Amino acid sequence: xxxxxVVDDSSTMRKIIRRTLRQxxxxxxxxxxxxxxxEALSVLAGDPAIRVVLxxxxxxxxxxxxxxxxxxxxxxxxxxxxxxxxTEGGEAMVKTAMERGANGYVTKPFTPDxxxxxxxxxxx
Amino acid sequence: MVDTPxxxxxxxxxxxxxxxxxxxxxxxxxxxxxxxxxxxxxxCEPEGDAIAPALPSxxxxxxxxxxxxxxxxxxxxxxxxxxxxxxxxITRSMLMMEPDEVLEDEDVVDALGECVNLxxxxxxxxxxxxxxxxxxAVPASLNPASVNPALGDREVASGRRQVYRLSQCSxxxxxxxxxxxxxxx
Numbered sequence: 001x002x003x004x005x006v007v008d009d010s011s012t013m014r015k016i017i018r019r020t021l022r023q024x025x026x027x028x029x030x031x032x033x034x035x036x037x038x039e040a041l042s043v044l045a046g047d048p049a050i051r052v053v054l055x056x057x058x059x060x061x062x063x064x065x066x067x068x069x070x071x072x073x074x075x076x077x078x079x080x081x082x083x084x085x086x087t088e089g090g091e092a093m094v095k096t097a098m099e100r101g102a103n104g105y106v107t108k109p110f111t112p113d114x115x116x117x118x119x120x121x122x123x124x
Numbered sequence: 125m126v127d128t129p130x131x132x133x134x135x136x137x138x139x140x141x142x143x144x145x146x147x148x149x150x151x152x153x154x155x156x157x158x159x160x161x162x163x164x165x166x167x168c169e170p171e172g173d174a175i176a177p178a179l180p181s182x183x184x185x186x187x188x189x190x191x192x193x194x195x196x197x198x199x200x201x202x203x204x205x206x207x208x209x210x211x212x213x214i215t216r217s218m219l220m221m222e223p224d225e226v227l228e229d230e231d232v233v234d235a236l237g238e239c240v241n242l243x244x245x246x247x248x249x250x251x252x253x254x255x256x257x258x259x260x261a262v263p264a265s266l267n268p269a270s271v272n273p274a275l276g277d278r279e280v281a282s283g284r285r286q287v288y289r290l291s292q293c294s295x296x297x298x299x300x301x302x303x304x305x306x307x308x309x
Contacts, residue, residue, distance in 0.1 A: 010234065010238055010241075011234060012219065012231070012234040012235050012238040013238055015218075015219050016158065016218060016219065016238075019219065019220040021134070023220075045152050045201075055249070081127070086249070087241065087242060087244075087245025087246065087249070087260075088245070089245075089246075089249035089250075090249060107247060107249070108158075108242050108246075109153060109154045109157035109158040109242050109246065110157060110158075
């Protein structure tokens with residue numbers, strides 16, 4: 001089983017990402033959703049089939065940078081992929097995310113190809 | 125997909141006329157990338173090349189308004205206004221909905237908010253915020269009867285509107301800056 005976890009406080013953006021994932025042609029079994037980092041940690045704890053997390057950065061409760069930092073204390077980067085999907089395109093934020101353990105970084109607006117390129121290695 | 129931002133020096137010198145040019149590029153990028161069922165050419169070409177130097181009145185028939193305020197070296201708001209038909213067309217395209225799928229009002233508000241958020245976020249990265257010091261507010265509904273957005277207790281200095289035509293309807297994207305920003309520029 002290969003599952004993807006989408007973390008974004010916008011229900012619209014979660015729908016867009018979910019439908020974009022279907023357009024990529026990537027092979028996966030299910031897409032799960034969480035509204036923030038804390039909820040994401042809870043979902044991840046209960047489902048070891050999640051291979052990759054697509055996470056926004058600016059979210060209430062726990063943001064995406066805090067989430068990836070927390071995840072890297074529990075999951076190796078090869079076992080669980082974390083790809084940031086965010087409007088934050090500044091170099092400083094990209095650098096911070098990658099230093100904290102993100103595997104990839106996609107800025108919104110994105111294309112299906114950008115999502116596919118970022119996920120392919122984790123779902124192969 | 126990380127764009128090269130303008131320098132901080134260029135950012136501070138962007139006049140309202142220049143800001144709307146960057147806004148047009150941002151709208152195009154968002155629409156080409158995210159509004160999958162639109163013909164990119166139709167959806168992204170501004171209607172004519174006229175840019176109002178100010179906004180004297182509300183365009184007729186635009187009864188939905190969403191704003192995202194930004195604050196930093198320049199402060200203001202990015203605004204989308206649309207009639208119901210355009211709002212639904214944008215929403216269905218963003219969410220890749222089938223023709224027979226039911227569209228709820230909540231979907232429309234959320235999708236338009238996300239659309240403005242994406243445009244404002246792109247504007248922030250490309251033109252306003254090379255140093256990462258700008259803040260974007262969450263999308264908020266704008267009273268469609270008001271000509272300009274309410275920038276808190278700040279005085280509005282200028283606004284620029286660009287109208288876009290969809291298949292049978294139009295929407296507008298606007299950028300507003302406050303008086304303090306104008307004085308500093």
